[in-house]
Amino acid sequence: MQLEWETTLKNPIMNGLSPVIDPFEKDKFLISDGWGSTYASMKLRKLSLANGDEVCSSFIKNTTRCIHFDADAKSIAAVSDNKIFLIDRNSMKLIEKFEDKISKYCDYMNSDDAGRYYMMNYRSGSLFVFDVRNGIGKRKKVGSCGGIFKIGHREMIVLKPFEGSISIFDVAKEKFIREIEYSTFHQGHISCSGALFLRLGKQHLEENTNSFIDPIDKLRIYKTIYDSEFEEFEIPSGYTRFYLHPSEEAVSFLNQNSICNFSLKTKENGRAIEFDDPFRIVKYFHESNHVLLGNYKDNYKTIRLVKLFD
Numbered sequence: 001m002q003l004e005w006e007t008t009l010k011n012p013i014m015n016g017l018s019p020v021i022d023p024f025e026k027d028k029f030l031i032s033d034g035w036g037s038t039y040a041s042m043k044l045r046k047l048s049l050a051n052g053d054e055v056c057s058s059f060i061k062n063t064t065r066c067i068h069f070d071a072d073a074k075s076i077a078a079v080s081d082n083k084i085f086l087i088d089r090n091s092m093k094l095i096e097k098f099e100d101k102i103s104k105y106c107d108y109m110n111s112d113d114a115g116r117y118y119m120m121n122y123r124s125g126s127l128f129v130f131d132v133r134n135g136i137g138k139r140k141k142v143g144s145c146g147g148i149f150k151i152g153h154r155e156m157i158v159l160k161p162f163e164g165s166i167s168i169f170d171v172a173k174e175k176f177i178r179e180i181e182y183s184t185f186h187q188g189h190i191s192c193s194g195a196l197f198l199r200l201g202k203q204h205l206e207e208n209t210n211s212f213i214d215p216i217d218k219l220r221i222y223k224t225i226y227d228s229e230f231e232e233f234e235i236p237s238g239y240t241r242f243y244l245h246p247s248e249e250a251v252s253f254l255n256q257n258s259i260c261n262f263s264l265k266t267k268e269n270g271r272a273i274e275f276d277d278p279f280r281i282v283k284y285f286h287e288s289n290h291v292l293l294g295n296y297k298d299n300y301k302t303i304r305l306v307k308l309f310d
Contacts, residue, residue, distance in 0.1 A: 007052035011037035012299030032064035056092040071113040103128035120145035149190040159188040186215035196222040
């Protein structure tokens with residue numbers, strides 16, 4: 001691997017937005033200020049992937065929990081604890097802010113690209129549908145949430161890890177129309193081809209605490225969300241997250257300081273790559289094969305980008 005750059009940010013980014021590549025300008029990525037920042041200073045920031053320099057930013061005065069790039073490439077919807085910000089994608093200047101009766105602490109969002117945003121917290125129990133054209137939000141009971149995916153122009157899919165299922169929301173009818181059961185899972189993903197990837201899990205309940213899901217070292221793949229048949233693989237242990245490669249021929253498994261590739265063609269694990277303390281993995285940019293690392297001793301105020309060799 002090769003160090004591309006290292007920089008010290010204006011604020012730490014630990015527990016802020018998971019860094020996101022701009023899909024319309026792939027040499028830029030977005031981060032948000034996190035733990036250790038003063039509220040008055042907190043921004044959503046666009047950085048250069050080439051050198052780590054800040055290009056522009058937008059005041060949020062809180063951490064940004066999730067974002068959505070609108071299909072017209074003109075704007076970004078950014079969500080803080082209880083506000084929605086519409087931001088110009090190029091300049092990062094604020095276009096409009098919505099504060100009235102916004103669902104709190106949303107971790108996932110998507111859009112029908114017609115003015116409605118679909119948002120949820122991991123355990124909120126309800127899908128929040130917000131229409132920016134009239135400023136009205138509606139809640140639809142559904143359960144837990146491990147991701148919101150759009151299929152076609154009519155359906156939003158809510159992954160429900162605790163229930164081990166998905167719920168299908170009809171955008172036109174504005175209601176859930178179907179639930180499909182699988183098995184309890186720790187993490188899920190629907191690929192561009194429509195395949196469903198589930199890292200299986202097991203519910204764990206401690207006394208006087210909320211339940212959570214421990215990952216199991218098995219990856220299950222359905223060719224579509226409607227299939228009952230699946231492939232299932234044993235995967236390397238000790239990893240908590242996975243990323244599907246764009247080719248859909250490999251999956252990368254990550255923990256705090258190492259990454260391991262698994263080939264879906266040969267069913268073999270690649271060599272694990274480890275990173276030295278105090279730097280830990282913040283985000284794997286799989287399209288460019290870069291890993292963004294952060295120094296946990298300063299809450300990821302110091303970050304570096306490394307290029308993994310193929």
